[in-house]
Amino acid sequence: MNYVQLETFLSVASTRNFNRSSEELCITQSAVSTRIRSLEKSLGVELFTRGRFGAELTSSGVKFQQYAINICEVWRQAQQELALPRGYEGILRLSTQFSIWDKFVNNWVIDMHEQYPNIALHLESDYSMSMMEQIVDNLLDIAVMYQPRVLLDIEIIKLFDDKFVLVSTQACNLETLDKEKYVYIGWCPNFHNAHASQVPFLKAKGVTMGLGTMAINYLKEKGGSMYIQAWRAKELLASEEFHLVKDAPSILQPVYAVYRKKAEDNELYDAAIKSLHSVAKKIGTGHSDI
Template sequence: MNINYLETFLDVMETRNFNRSAERINVTQSTVSARIRALEEAVRSPLFHRGRFGAEPTAAGFKFLPHATRLRQIWNQARQELALPEGLAASVRLATQPSLRDAFVRDWLAAMRDNHPNIAVYIEADYSPSVLQQLSDGTLDIGVIYIPRALPGLLVENLFTERYLMIGAGPAALSDVTADDYVFIDWSPHFKNRHLELLPHLQATAVSVGLGSMAVDHILERGGCGYFPQRTAQMLVERHGCRIIEEAPVIEQPVYVVVGDQIRETGPVRTALDELYRIAERLG
């Protein structure tokens, strides 16, 4: 079976429209139609009802969806493992929120290299929607994210709870913090909502950033304060003389691990998950 047929089928299942899928995968509408027809002949069943307003999956189309998703995952995994350097037996691909990369995922990478040197590791930093899409596509094995979403074929589990502390170089207590010296860091929608509930007077500030590293540089160079993950906050206190701001509430953010239900118990993925949970347990 041509892998392009599966890719086209999965895209049409999402768009419900041959023309839209043709635009998305950069082929003609007739090519999409031909691929779907060829796939229907191969599985000996119609997969879509064609109509003036789009393409609706048949019962067979819905039944075939998890199989097509798994076949694509197997294909992508096979391509990755066949390209492995000599001495490596398998690979794991993980994506994480950028703010989790420096500490939590760094510890996981060290554990994987120390304890499982025959498993190749690929890591990227991205945001929840993109990570979920790549997990659905089978181009990633594991996602560590803030905002999960129920998608066919994916399992979501709570990993740990991130704790954000307000630290700074300047103000000692929350009552001393003003909008002029406070740096708002948009860690996630959940963080932003909790911040608004707990600290409405610090929502409109002179400086707002989307990356924690930019806030660190700003505070160390010019003073001020902001919220950081507990591990980062402790590092700034110990190495740079910052202080935890008294009376400032702790803001908590759930962190989730997402993995394909068909690959969760496979050797390298199970190993990678076990190491993630061991590190998360230490944080908890």
């Protein structure tokens, strides 16, 4: 078993087609088949059932898929760390929640480069559940998220409260708000519970969304209302395309930094966390007037 076999397996698992995978990997279909057969032989199981309509994962293939993803991720991580550019001493891998990526990361990168110019940075964006798994598997160093899980040997530090406010494309108050055009955004389970408690009269209608950017673009076309981060609302209000529903309650969602306890990297981790706190403070100050 080797990396190219795993890469080929994951490609076929995604495309469900040997021919499409050969095009994706720029190899012949025969080479794809040979790699898959060799991998199946080394594992002693059949990974795909082949048919006229393509290839489907067997039960063994489904079980093996996550192992293959993890192995390939560790391999890429090793490549990154062993192939650091000249002048760099190490790498720090950070991932943030999709919904806070654009506000958070640039300021953090600038701050870290000023403090540790010899440390390379690898940045990603993901959901809380996936980031927790990567932290546990040591595929990430630090994750910034809404919904961490308490686990052994995992450090969880609160950075700030992300403030959510109700905005509408029409100037209104809670009484005159068109509740039929309200778009619910599923930020995270904690937000869902607070939303149900504080504004039970705002129900998810025919359209619900998982990302703020999607909801913003949709409401610009169709009109309506949504709960959005205050720092993002500030930009929308300035554009005069949205209005603040002033008598609506704000919803606070804690944002956490999560990382493994690593004694050998304490200085670097401490610097990274201090930098995150500094950026978080700026975000908090930025929405205090909304």
